[in-house]
Each structure stands twice: as C-alpha cells, then as structure tokens.
Amino acid sequence: MDLSTPVRDALAELLLTLADDEFVLGYWDSEWTGIAPMLEEDVAMSSVSQDEIGHARAWYELVASLTDDDADRLAYGRAPEEYRHAALMNHARTDWAFTVARRFLYEHADAARLESLARSSYSPLAELAVKMRREETYHLMHFEIWLRRLAEAGGEARERLAAALERLGPDAATVFSPLAGEAALVEAGILPDPLDALRSRWLERVGPVCEALGLPAPDGAAALPPDGRTRRTDEFAWLHGELTMVARSEEAATW
C-alpha cells in the first residue's frame, strides 16, 4: 500500500498511541509481580503485563518501519513529554481496586479499538489487530471477573472500586482523543471508524456493566480535554525514570 507523507505520518502517530498505551500500562501493572493479592493473581498479572509489553514491541516495530526509526529507541530513548499514551495511563499503580478499575475501563476501550482496526486497509495493522484481539479476550474476561468480585464483596473493596471508577472515568475516555490527521486515516480506510464512534461503542459496553453492579459509569456527554494524550504527570515521570534506567546505563549497548 502506497502511503502519502501526511497519511504515513498520521498512521505512525496512531500506531504510537497504541504502542504507548500498552507499554506504559504493561509497566505499571508489572509492578504487581511478587505483591499481587494472591499467588494465582501474581502469575496472571505478570502474564497480562508481558502480553501488553509484547504488543507494544510489535507496534513500535511497525512505527519504526514507517519512520525509519528503531523500536528500542522509541520504547526507551524518548523524553517523557514525547510519549503519547492516554491520560488513563498517567496514574501510578495505586491499590488493587484501582488497578482492576483501570483495567476494566481500558480492556473494553482496547477491545473496541482492535475490533475496528482488524478491518483496517493497512494490512500489517489489521493482521496484528486480528491476532491481538484473541489474546485480549482473555484479559477482558479476567478483569470483568475481578470487577464483579470486588463489587459484590461490598464493604471497603466495593467502596475503593467505586471511588477508582469515579476518578478514572474522565481519563479513560482520553483513549479516544482525536488524532492529528485522523480524517485522512478514516478516508483511507486505515482507521475504519472515527475515534469518537469507538468511544460511543465503548460506553455502550462499560455503561450497562457498571449500572448492573451499581457502580459509577463514565460520563458519555463530557467533552474530551485537549491534552488527553500529551498531559504528563510526576507519577509518569517517575515511571519513565524506572523503565529507562537500564537503557540509559549503557547507551551504546546492543540487546
């Protein structure tokens, strides 16, 4: 597929948002390794995080092939303000209820996004989306089970979960922040649905689950902030220092 320069740049930007979402969330949740609420969950969360970082690697390689860059540099060689993850991924790991709330909101957003991208006219993108969807089905199921478990437990578990959903709702919607060049991607069939339409589909899925459990659902009418994918927090700056530590220690090393 021949891509004009503006379309290629817009595609690289879209792919970078996919990569950074998975990469940053994968790192935050890998912090549960060794300290998850129970041993089985320790193994599960480590596996889920490994999946996400693996997905990020595949997306970074696709970006690198379009922009003549290097996947390792994209992952570990950028300044914090150059990352393009959604504001949802700016928050630190926090507690287990917060992690489950974020995962529930994100996995549904990612599912809506991948379902659309599986129909992309850009075949390297479509092929990866098809493959990842099958893996992400496991993630979605896993965190919906946890959402129900904490919600139905009542008491402090339920209170913490509800508070986390309330706090994260506005930031979760920033997964669907409009992209520069989005119209050109939609026109070329590379992004089969506008991000705003995907946001509606996401709300149609998370809303009923939250309502059935008496939990706060994200507000579908709220306007998206203009800095949804560019806002960076001190918490992310700390994570960035952690995750780039090894790469910075010997910049000329090959891996």
Place this chain on the structure above:
Amino acid sequence: MVVTRQTRDARDVVIWSALDEIADPEIPAVSVVELGVIGGFAFAPRPEGGERLTVELLPTFVGCPAIDVMQQQIGERLQALELVDEVRVEVSFAQPWTSERITPEGREKLRRSGFAPPVVTGPTFDGEELQVMLATAECPYCGSRNTTLENAFGPTLCRAIYHCADCRQPFEQFKSI
C-alpha cells in the same frame, strides 16, 4: 511459490524433516512443525546472485519471548543443510496462529508430557465462546472432563492451569487461542 506441507519435492522433504527436529524452546516435547508455527517457506533468487530460503514463522502469542530463540535455531539448522546461500526466518502475522494449527501428533505429544491440548476455538473467539472453551479441558493423566480452571494465565503466555477433580492432579493446558 510458497511451499506448504501438501506440496513437496525432495528438497522440501529435507527442510521439513530438519524443521521437525527443532524443539519448541518452552515445551520441548513438541517440534516447531508439530506446534504449527511454520507457515511455509519459499526459495527465491537473490539480486546479488545465489539463492535465498525464506521461512515464515507464526508466533503463538505476539509477545512470546521465545520468538528470537526460534528464529535463531531455525536459521542455524537450515543454514547447516547447505542447500541455499542464505536463510531468512521472518515473523509473520499474515495468517494468525490459532490452536487448530497444532498437528494431531503434536496434540498427542502434548498430552503424553502432561499438557492438555487446546480445545477447538470458535470462529469469532469472543468472551462467551471463551467461557465455554475454558470450562472443557481434558485431564492429560486420566482423560476426565471433570476439571476446573485454576488460572487462565499460567507460567508462560501460552499456558493455563487446571485441576482434575477425579485424579486430583493439577495440570496445564496449552491455551486455546
């Protein structure tokens, strides 16, 4: 021309049998051919002269950490056959690896080494299908279906953990995907 397992000449037979001697790095009981991760291979003349063999590798999971090791082992093994001037092993998602790609021999070898083979996946692989699939692992020790899922995420990305209520053994399943 892409060579699949159905179309073989003498050189192809040598390559398939060499590939069949390469064990999966994470579950060495099965070969990369039995696991179904070889999509096919093709010979092509190189612009600079000589001939190149390109092998298509289909990862079981996108983030599988064994991909690099597999690429290296396949490349070295085929290079050693001295059939062509260059061997390339390319990772591809053009046809997604699914559980159905494990051969009947591969499924039997998995079972004999204590892994339940994956169940046949549904066409859309949505949450409802997954719930049904996850409930039906067959114990590799006693054949019972009276098993429960302990963890959909096991020691590697491609393994889930079950318990058999009849022979009271924990066992792993090669995940259905």
